[in-house]
Amino acid sequence: MHRISFLFLILFSNILLSQNDIGNNLVKEKFLKYFELPRESVFLHTNKTTYIANEEVWLKGYVFDRHNSKPFSQTSTVHVGLYNVDGKKFNDYHFKAENGYFKGNIAVDSMLASGEYYLRTSTNWMKNFKEDDSFVQKITILNEKPIEKAKSVKEYDIQFLPEGGNLIGDTPGVMGVKVTDINGYGVRIVEGSVFDSDNTQVARFYTSIFGLGKFNFNPKAGTTYVAKIEFSDGSVQTTTIQKPSAIGISFSVKNVDDDRLIISLTTNAATKEAIKEQQFYLLIHKDGHANRIPITFSKNKLFVSRVLNKEVLNKGMNILTLFNPDGKPIAERLIFNYSNLLDSQLEVSKLSTEEDSLSIQLKLLDTSKGIQNLSVSVLPEKTISNNNQNSIYSAFYLKPYIRGFIENPRYYFIDVTEKKENDLDLLLMTQGWSKYDWNDIFKGPPGQFYEFENGIDLEGTIYSKGVTSEDKLLVSFPDGRSRYLDILDNRFLIQKNFPVKGETLDFTLIVKNGKLAKPNIGLNMKLGAIPDEIDTIWKEKVEFEDENSSSEIKVPDLISSNNTISLNEVTVVEDKIMATVESNVFIPKYLKGKMTEVTEDIEFSFPLITEIIASRGYYVREELSFGSTDRLIIRARTVQSFLSGNALPVPVIYLDNVRLTTLDILYRMPTKEVESFLIDKTGAGEGARGAGGVIRIYTRRLPRDYNENYSKDENVFKYQLKEGFEPVKKFYTPKYTSYLSNEFENFGTIHWVPELKTDENGIGTFKILNTLQNNVTFFVEGMSAEGDLISAEQSLIIE
Structure with missing residues (x-):
């Protein structure tokens, strides 16, 4: 009304x-x-939507220029926030985009409770506009505690929505119907009927699986109309339809x-x-x-x-x-x-079998669409770990124009039929007005208060005494580049840089007499702001169940932990003891046969020592948490002794034979600084205090390549970046306990290709691990340089 x-x-x-x-x-x-400033949309393709703790969320992002229908090349910095089911931020991540694409991965923290989470993707430029153009992807995390499925409450919201927004007396029109449950999901009804004040039936209607329907309606002025709606359980609800305007x-x-x-x-x-x-x-x-x-x-x-x-x-x-x-x-x-929107189709075929891998060909049937840049997730056909209800089509062509929640927008763009076209039209008819408010349009265009972020600015402070503005600061980057920086009041600025988290910057002070000195440096990054809370969350759709019935999603025992390290989706078998351990006089003789040497492979797979500890079955929490002053918390996952009660015990940790009372020294410690380590969950030799196990870490005395190309430089200050852009890692298939189990078929990952470029014939090839699955499904999203999109789901029988 x-x-x-x-x-x-x-x-x-x-x-x-x-x-x-x-x-x-x-x-x-x-x-x-109002639309003079360009508008961008972003889509995040994740390899699946349900993850086990210590897995990785592998992702590929696409940034789209809606005005020109092409990749948005001006965007180079994309921000992703991880939020819990209540919309509270848990962590944030920053990715470098090039020519409208970005890729990376996010570790699934083992401290996260089982449940639903949201990945919100946005850019700094989007903050110029009143309309929210961020993209939100829901994921589910399975930890040690099972997820109990919620039971739906039988409460309904019934809305009558005239086409175009106007219900006029004595004027024929079309009336839309929307019936949803308490969480906003559509409810299919058995039948709906409309009666006038004389109890004469004037219309009948039904709703789709999304709770949407319509009927022709010619309301008479001064007449009250009532709708009676029958649900599948036999209940009937009566509601009065709004009065028409005169x-x-x-x-x-x-x-x-x-x-x-x-x-x-x-x-x-x-x-x-x-x-x-x-x-x-x-x-x-x-x-x-x-x-x-x-x-x-x-x-x-x-x-x-x-x-x-x-x-x-x-x-x-x-x-x-x-x-x-x-x-x-x-x-x-x-x-x-x-x-001309959904013309791109593809075929997936197996080319050959090579030892433990399969060679796969993906071919686009319409080669006129140009070279496509694709992302491909490969999962077992029976997977229940991928319930992605978004697609690149829905993200770029549907979501930016609609105000409210859309149930399963991907449905309207997969295997499109006339029925699906009609279903989408019904959705749009019942949406009413678009996201853009004409009051805002008439007030004037949005201001350009936020720029495109071209990297991140690093603000630095030199704490050394006697530094003047006549001195210069030389910074060397990991890729070999160097730059001289001006100093003003002991401060300096590195503009538009793309620092990668975990990398090291080298600083040397050049004083006015030409001599070199080692400065003491502090850095502060101006990272793009990500909101601490979001309200664009939606509960999982639940079905009606009896009060006595209950069901839960159990955590699969899927990833192997025996003598392997599977964090970052790579399996590393402990290496044999190297000569450096034998020559280390600080390691007791009875431990030397038990130590693990840190090799280059381990450094590459686990850049931080805490990642190794987490991979061995410990809970690792980094950053400050509520009520704690510690930046790093390490706990055993299970109670090892009745003496510890119900609390998860704390392991005893030694660093170079010194027992640590606080773990801050291990916070963000690079693995390359560690020579060897021992992780013993039994806590042997520690008595009662070893209920949480014992961890011994020995730092590297000299760099591995000391004899070849290391020269000690006392004038260099090394600063390791604890924040910055996420490093791009190579995908590794996890080490699973079995490829033939129901758990693997339901939750396992076979392969992930973040960037597959087709040739001029529309063909792209790649290899996947042969997991002995008879049926495999490929989930494909992509965008060409000309802005042509593709979204497809293709199954393949492996013979």
């Missing part, structure tokens, strides 16, 4: 803008100004055939008397593209229609806004144009 009253007021009053302020000749100009225009859209659609405006006698033969305008628009079509009611006619060729439509979403003669929006309808 509130919506109808509002539309009635703006039709015949000056509530929005005065007649002198704007007319139809200025509407399009205001619209174009004056206004009904607006509807209908397909004629594949090439044409018809726009219909209908009104009543009272409205016609007021508007006479004045000219209305229909604006067909999207992201700064617009066409204006004049429409006039003929004399003595209460109905007017226009047949439009679909060539006037934009590809994908189109917003049709009806303006009255004073330039005020009075109705709006969203429609979708599938033409």
Whole structure:
């Protein structure tokens, strides 16, 4: 009722803008100004959506220029926040994007409780706009504690939504119906009926699996209408339909055939008397593209229609806004144009079997789409770990224009049929007005307060005494580049850099007499702000169950831990003892045969010593947590002794034979600084205090390549970056206990290809591990340099 009253007021009053302020000749100009700044959308493709603790979320990101329908090359910094089920931020990550693409991985923290989490992806540029263009992907994490499935409460929200937004008395139109549960998911009903005040049935309707339906409706002025809705459990709910407005225009859209659609405006006698033969305008628009079509009611006619060729439509979403003669929006309808959108199809085939791997070919059937940049997730066909309800199509062509929650948007773009096209049109009809508010558009364009981030600025302070502005600071980067920095008041700035978390910067002070000195450096990064809380979360859809029934998702015993290290998705078998351990006089003789030498492979796979500890079955929590002053907490996963009670015991940790009372010294410690280590969960030799095991760490006395190319430089200050861009790691298939178990078929990962580029023939090839699965499924998303998209799911029988 509130919506109808509002539309009635703006039709015949000056509530929005005065007649002198704007007319139809200025509407399009205001619209174009509002979309003058480019808008970007982002899509995050994860290799699956359900993860076991200590796995990795492997991801590929796509950034899209909506105005030009191409990759957004101006974006080079993308921010991802990890949020819990209540929308509270747990951690944030930063990725470097190039030419509209980025890739990487996020470790699944073993301290995270089982449950639902959200990955929110955004850029600094997006903060210029009132409309939220961030992308949110839901994931599920399985830890030691099972997830109990919630039971749905039988409460329904029933809405009646007239097409175009106007319900007018004595005027035929189309009425939309939306029936949802308490979490906003659609509910299919058995039957709905509408009765007038004489209890005469005037309409019948049903809803789809998403709880959406519609029916023709010609409400009579002064009549009250009631809807009775029957649900599958036999219950019936009665609700009163909102009263129609006495004056206004009904607006509807209908397909004629594949090439044409018809726009219909209908009104009543009272409205016609007021508007006479004045000219209305229909604006067909999207992201700064617009066409204006004049429409006039003929004399003595209460109905007017226009047949439009679909060539006037934009590809994908189109917003049709009806303006009255004073330039005020009075109705709006969203429609979708599938033409030339979903032409890309592909075939997946096995080329050959090579020892423990399979050679796979992916071929696009339409080679006119150009070279595609694809991401491919390979999972067992029976997987239940990938419930991704988004696709690159829904992220770029649907989500940016709709205000509220969309249930399973991917549905409308996979194996599209006429039924799915009708289902999408029903969704759009019941959405009402688009995400863009005309009040905001008329107020003026958004300001450009936030720039595109070209890297990160590093603000530094030199704590050494006697430094002047005449001195220079030389910084050397890991890739071999060097740069001289100016010093002002003991401060310096490294602009537009792409520092990688865990890398080391070398600093040397060059004083005015040309001598070199070792400075004492502190750095602060200006990382893009990520909100601490989000409200764009949605509960999992649940089915109705009996009170006595219960079900839970159990954590699979899937990843092997026997004599292997599987963090970062790589298996490393303990190496044999090297000569450096034997020659280390600080290691007791009885331990030398038990120590593990840190090799280059271990350094590459586990950049931090805490990652090794976590891979051996310990809970590792980094960063400050509520109520704690420790930056690093390490606990055994299980109680090893009855003496520790129910609390998870703390391991005894020695660093170079010194027992640590606080673990801050191990916070972000690079593995390359460690020569050898011993992790003994039994806690042998420690008595009662060894309930959590014992960990012994010995630091490296000299670099591994000391004899070859190491020269000691006392004038270099090394600063290891604890923050920055996420390093790009190579994908490794985890070491599973079995490839033939139900657990692997349900939750296992076979392969992940973040960047597969097709050749001029549309062909791309790659190898996957042969896990002896008979049926494998490939989940593919992609975008070409010309902005052509692809989203596909293809199964393959392995013979």
